[in-house]
Amino acid sequence: MSTTTSAIDAVAAGATSLLRFATAGSVDDGKSTLVGRLLHDSKSVLADQLEAVEHASRNRGQETPDLALLTDGLRAEREQGITIDVAYRYFATPRRRFILADTPGHVQYTRNMVTGASTAELAVVLVDARNGVVEQTRRHAAVAALLRVPHVVLAVNKMDLVDYAEPVFAAIAEEFTTYAASLGVPEITAIPISALAGDNVVTPSANMDWYGGPTVLEHLETVAVVADPSDDPGRFPVQYVIRPQTAEHPDYRGYAGQIASGVLRVGDAVTVLPSGRTSTIEAIDALGQAVDVAWAPQSVTVRLADDIDVSRGDLIAPTAIAPGVSQDIEATVCHVADRPLTVGRRVLLKHTTRTVKAIVKDIPSRLTLDDLSQHPAPGELAANDIGRIVLRTAEPLALDAYADSRRTGSFLLIDPSDGTTLTAGMAGSAFAEAAEETAAAGTADDEGWDF
Structure with a gap:
């Protein structure tokens, strides 16, 4: 140790x-x-x-x-x-x-x-x-x-x-x-x-x-800018599944990607999200060599003890500190596109290596940066606006709060028609309390996107 x-x-x-x-x-x-x-x-x-x-x-x-x-x-x-x-x-x-x-x-x-x-x-x-x-x-x-x-x-x-x-x-x-x-x-x-x-x-x-x-x-x-990686929860978004199919390793199955935060160790009990299946880290390969421990931001290949279904976009995390999974997301966002973001808008949500369909269910408030006041129920967010939104995703996502992890608590909203980046999002982010106090309730018409 x-x-x-x-x-x-x-x-x-x-x-x-x-x-x-x-x-x-x-x-x-x-x-x-x-x-x-x-x-x-x-x-x-x-x-x-x-x-x-x-x-x-x-x-x-x-x-x-x-x-x-x-x-x-x-x-x-x-x-x-x-x-x-x-x-x-x-x-x-x-x-x-x-x-x-x-x-x-x-x-x-x-x-x-x-x-x-x-x-x-x-x-x-x-x-x-x-x-x-x-x-x-x-x-x-x-x-x-x-x-x-x-x-x-x-x-x-x-x-x-x-x-x-x-x-x-x-x-x-x-x-x-x-x-x-x-x-x-x-x-x-x-x-x-x-x-x-x-x-x-x-x-x-x-x-x-x-x-x-x-x-x-x-x-x-x-200035000191890097904390001990062991202080952060282990988060490993799977980018690619490696199946070499060679005579030497006929049963090899590795999950490659970059550790987003924290530490992974051989022998750790882990959960694969969003499925919730559990296993144990059997081996970790880094630069072609077997290692006992790896930490952010290393790129590694993780092998599990059990043959379970894991694919690109899944998140591997230590079972004891695994994030919650939900299809309902509340976040602070900055809208970056010229076309406004409106209630009912169909979007793609990209979180780490996972991309899913989503719909904007509500825009409770828009932040006024001059005095940090909340403008309730704005109806839309224009370019450069910062506000609170509620999303419903087609598939469950494992998001951390942005305050806990800037890597796994952030996401992008993308236009499904042309791939344009629309919005940068921070799950459960800053100014949430003020927004909740002044936000007005609202719903979106989700016809055709029944999640």
């Missing part, structure tokens, strides 16, 4: 070398400039990239390179001087590797922030020191809380334009921290910066000797 524990601890420690984080903020708060400064000052910019940015900056009449252009890759964005789509960037320092999502600041691109932050372990929310906390700042804090992003950094930017005044920073930090904490954000770190000048981005600022905390990069390099 000690060997197993040591192995898990070693992999968990190694996994912290990769950090996924997202940036967000109001328009012109300096998100792209901050990202460009991070890339430039951490020496993560190739010579030809920097040359292209310098050339584009000169064409705009700027004497110094506009580092924001390192992330604003679309021509339309450059012409408008804004970020429209989510710009992903990959860079590394000697201490950690990073996957960064630079998300847009406009209200109408809330869905883009949801996309960028859905897999993030940390969110950097920028605030213009001259303007302080504004409505869009509160929206981004609410989205980060909704998506259960465990770490939030408040970067108070453009401190050079307020004479690097400590009272300005302190007031903004206190207001934001109080608001974000009320939403349930577990960890908030406030850092005063000037992305344009480079203060406290990669190197400490000589202009703010009153600040003794980390720079943005130092915090990104050192």
